[in-house]
Amino acid sequence: MDLYAIFFYFFGLLTVASAFVVVFARNIVHSAFALMFTFFGVAALYVLLYADFIAVTQLLVYVGGILVLIIFGVMLTTKVFSVEVKTGTLNVLPATLFTAIIAGMLIFVFYVTDWNIIPDQEWDTTVYGIGALLVNDFILPMQVAGVLLLVAMIGAVMMAARERSKS
Amino acid sequence: MTSDTLIQFALYILFLPLLGFVALIFFGKRLPRQGDWFGTGILGITLILSFIILFVKLISYPAETFISQFTWIDFGDVPFIGPISIELGIMLDNLSVIMLVVVTLVSFLVHLFSIGYMQGDVRYSRYFAYLGLFSFSMLGIVITHNFLMMYIFWELVGLSSYLLIGHWYEKKSASDAAKKAFIVNRIGDAGMFIGIMILFVTFSTFTFEKIFDSIAIGMIPFGSEAWLTAAGILIFCGAIGKSAQFPLHTWLPDAMEGPTPVSALIHAATMVAAGVYLIARTFAIMTGDALMVITYIGAITAFIAATIAITQFDIKKVLAYSTISQLGYMVMALGTGAYTAGFFHLVTHASFKAGLFLGSGSVIHAMHEALHNKHDHRTDPQDIRNLGGLRNKMPITYLTFLIFTLAISGVPLTSGFLSKDEILAGTLGFASVTGHYLIPFIAFIVAGMTAFYMFRIFILTFHGNHAEPSRLNDIHESPAVMTIPLIVFAAFSIWIFYSFNPFGATSGWFYFAIDRPMSVVPSVVQPVAADIFKEAVHHSHTLAMILSIAIAGLGILFAFVVYHFRKLDADNLAKAAGPFYNLSYNKWRFDEMYDKSVVNGTMGLSNLSAWFDNYIIDGIVNGSATITRWWSKFTGRFDNVVIDGLVNFSAYFTGFSGLILRKFQSGKVQTYIVFVIFSIIVFFFIFRTF
Amino acid sequence: MMAFCIAQIPQWLAEPGLQHFLIISAILFSLGLLAVITRRNVIMVLMGIELILNAANINFIAFTRYSTLSLEGHLIALFVIILAAAEAAIALAIVLNIYQRFSTVNVDEISTLRE
């Protein structure tokens, strides 16, 4: 059991456990925080997979951005008094059954198929590769992503502005 | 007088009466005296012409037969049979020439008589027209040279007898009698028609000449003698129908409904004699068995008719039955082979029987007038019980009637004696050759009976005292136009016209002109050979004469004893005879028998078939109609219930399933995702490869 | 084939390879899915979605590392992250508006569009 395996099992376990908490927590605030740990776990896994730039982006965007948004969402929508924090569930039995089957299927498939493993190769930083790809092959998606983000921003602002005029 | 002038005269004789008929039918009313002298005149001319033909033929051409014919229809070359063409034409030989004279003579005299008798009749001209038509068709029968024309005129004679019998058709009995006469004749003609068909099918011609020759060389119908006999008998059926022989004789007594001159002409002399003439004409093809059948039918008819005649009271009915009996005599004579005797009896019988009828006609005419003056329409002028004692009131009728009665009963010095004696000799000869002694026995008995019943009516009408003396002074002799024919007929009933020797006819001109034709039938079924027969007849000649005179005398004596001297009372004699009297009086119940069996049978059958037609066949047709209607109703209902049902059901089902499925569309996104996952799992398991 | 796999489980567990990462992403994916389906609160649903997206990214990166997928895997992951951010922003804006309007965030109570 080399070091690599240990880190892997540690962070893997972290991610899965926190994911469990996110899903099964009664209180929405607990699940929000559990989500943070999940994102950290995932970023760690990226590091194990030698994807350094992605790990950092993960941390920045997910943990820094999205998580914060979600927590804002939670805080704004859960009046501590009127909307009980406990969130209900619906048709749990069939959903859990099906999800378990899906998981079993996926795991079975991943386990059974013999993937086309290529021999190890020396990995160094991937930033230059990513950067070169971004400006050569993926220039169009880059721009589109840019426009998309702009539109998203304007949309969010519009909705927020309407809120004030109405209230 | 060459042969073609004779032929020309014959054609004139044939077509003049037809001309008379056509003229009288269309312009009868407009002719002077409604055309009665016109008709009689025409018949007078034909009489003269036929006398001329007779003398020329017998004197200068005794042995030839003149034939002139023309092609009526030509079928050309008929496949599988060969050329067929049908010729019509006339033939003059001794037989037909003599018959010509007989027919024209009787017809002329009847025309003359009718002028007096039918005075003031409502359809006077049409009566003479029908007489003309009858003469034409009778002459046609006499001089035809083939079977087809014989059959055509046969039916035309039937038609004219139908018209004449039904002359006073207001009376239902008259129209019934006419209808009966025609239908019974038609039955006989149907038999004759089949006989002719048999001959035509084998020889594909109708002409006598050709048929006789082809039989002579051995061609026989369908290759068997039985069919030749059958043909002979079937042709004889025609004679049975027309000459009122045994099975089909019931129409003649009813035919007395017609005026008396008609009975004289048709039902005494000519038409009924046509049957005998037909047998004479086709004698050559008659086989032995056929002749035997003819003999027996003749004998039976003679016997039955004679027994019935004895007990009848209507003068015309008695004469009618006596005619049937005498015809049976002639047929029997021909059957036995006494060919010339039979034909000779036909000729002599024609004159005295016609005379008898005209005599009774003048009596009835006189009685009618007397009753008319007395305005008494009840008593029947024809019933002999109302007559009697007319001797000195109607002297000419009395005398002529006496001669006729003597002639018919076969008293010597009369023509009847000559012919009847020959026939009796013939029957004796026939019996001695073939052993059938029943025939002469019947012949002699009938001769006796004839004498008895003839003198019975003679005495009852003319002798004794009148039933109603007050009527006597109204009765007086008939006018000249009626008595002249009587006198002429009386003259012809004397023996002198036929042979100088009153006791032996064979020496007369008649026997010289007519002799028995050679039979062409194949030897195996030959009738009694001619020469053996002549030999046998010669032997039995004297015996026959003595016997006949004796029996005739007995008959006459018996009649006088019963009716004139009233020694034996007629009524208790009748009671003594018991059942035989009733049998004879009711005409052997032939009429009732026929009505029950044939007439009702046909009527029943026709009603049955009409019923069958209405209910069964129409039933099936209408039935099929109702079944189709019922079937269509069924399909209609089936269509509503079942097929419509299915359509409605499917609509309902869709609605129902829609209701259920709507529930799934709940609007909750999460339930959709659950479905998505569920289907992924299902697909995974479907397409798994492990 | 099944028998062969079970025999080597202890040795397999020792050195984590591609399959281990795939299994982790599978678990993450299922949990995210579970969250999306069962939770009534919209934000919980969003969290579920985020989990699913992360699971996907793990796969991409794992394949780039172990299999023939070159750096493009990283790029895709990158774009996924970008889009996730945009999506989260808009989602939350909507949620706030709903909350403002209906004063509830439970998914099954927001049913005005449904008759």
Added chain:
Amino acid sequence: MEFSIFGIGILTWVVFLPVLGMIVVLLLPKGSGLAIRVTTVVATGLQLLLAGLIFAKFDRSWLGINDPESFQFVEMYRWITVEAVPWVGRIEINYFLGIDGLSVLMVILTALICFIGAISSWNIERLEKGYFALYLLLATGMMGVFVALDFFLFFVFWEVMLLPMYFLIGIWGGARREYAAIKFFIYTFVGSVLMLIVMLALYFSVTYVDPATGEKVHTFNLLMMMDPGNYEPGSVLFGVDTTWRYAAWILLFIGFAIKIPLFPFHTWLPDAHVEAPTPISVILAGVLLKMGTYGLLRISYPIFPDATVHYMYPMAILGVISIIYGALCAMAQTDFKKLIAYSSVSHMGIVVLGMAALNTQGMVGAVLQMFNHGTITAMLFLIVGVVYDRTHKRGLNDFGGLANQMPKYTGVVMVAFFAALGLPGLSGFVSELFSFLGAFDTFRTLAIISVSGIVLTAAYMLWTLQRVFLGQLPEQYKNLPDLSTREMITFVPLAVIVIFLGVYPAPAIELMNASLSYLVEVVRAGGEFAIIP
């Protein structure tokens, strides 16, 4: 032999002249009764004139029947051609007219009866325009049937004849006219359906090589159908004495037997006659009944000679049954017209018997009987018409003693009645004689049985004569007027023909002798002929 007026063949003229008349009648204004009647009489009169012309120009020696060259007044034009019909190829129906010895007599009969019918329908009052238009259409239909030599054309005319007849009985008829009209229509229609089946079977079996294009073409041409060479080897009706050919013959026979009418199929005739107005029952009895027998002679005999010879005996049996059965039924009737209808069944039985004998005398007798029966029965129905117009009563027991009240009428009645019962010297006898002679040659016992028919006929005819014309005159008929001149015009020509053909039938027989002998040869060659005792 060609003969055309204004460029159109004489046969087309004869067939379509009445249609011209019809058009004129339809154009005339409603009220002009007289003009309508005159046009009808003129149209049918011209048709009669043309028929006389045909009679004069007809060449007696030509054979006809199945060899195309020896038909006379032939007209052949392409009528319907449908190109390239899937799996059938080219359909070709041509307008093919022609007559031979067999049909010339029928053409003359139709023209004569139509003319007489036109005159006798002078006093039809109701809807006269419709009546005379339909009447002329009927005349065309009938004439067409007798001259058509193309099976399709024959069938078209057969149907054209059916429709006006239905309306004429249905509208102008007596009490139960609808029932009678429907029964008549459906009965005959069933027959024509059977005929249609056989027509199609024949159509698909017979092909001939078209000289122009050399391709095989199916045809409706009757003469082609008669020649066994033209049959496709594999087709339904190919070969000799096959069950299909027998079945086809039976179907045709039933179709035609309904029209004759023969014993089991005759029940429509009494109803149709009783309900039809007088001139229509004259046409119905005078001409329509002849189509059945003509159809047999023209189509069944030459096309299926093997089946004809095979079924010769049953056909004769049916004929004899018709004779006896018809006569017996007639005897039991109380309605004058029904009696004459049943007598027609009996007389047509004689025709069938003569035809079944398959020899020249029988055939000549049969065709002559068709003609004579036409004229005699037309007279009989006119006689009933005269009495019915005056007293509106048809029962036999309602009358009596008409003889002295109406002498001229009784004279005509005598001629008609005695001709009907086959008195020699009138035409009825001649044809009966030859039919029986022919029948006797082939089936002896049947002929002997059927001769009893003439006795039965004599019985019921004389009984009718006695009930209606002899005996006492009931008082209400004291003032019945005798025949009017118009009625005399209808009777005199028929009476003259009946008497003339009775005395000298050669002109009529010469017309058809050659053709009928040839027909007998053709049919006898088709199958093994046996004389049945």
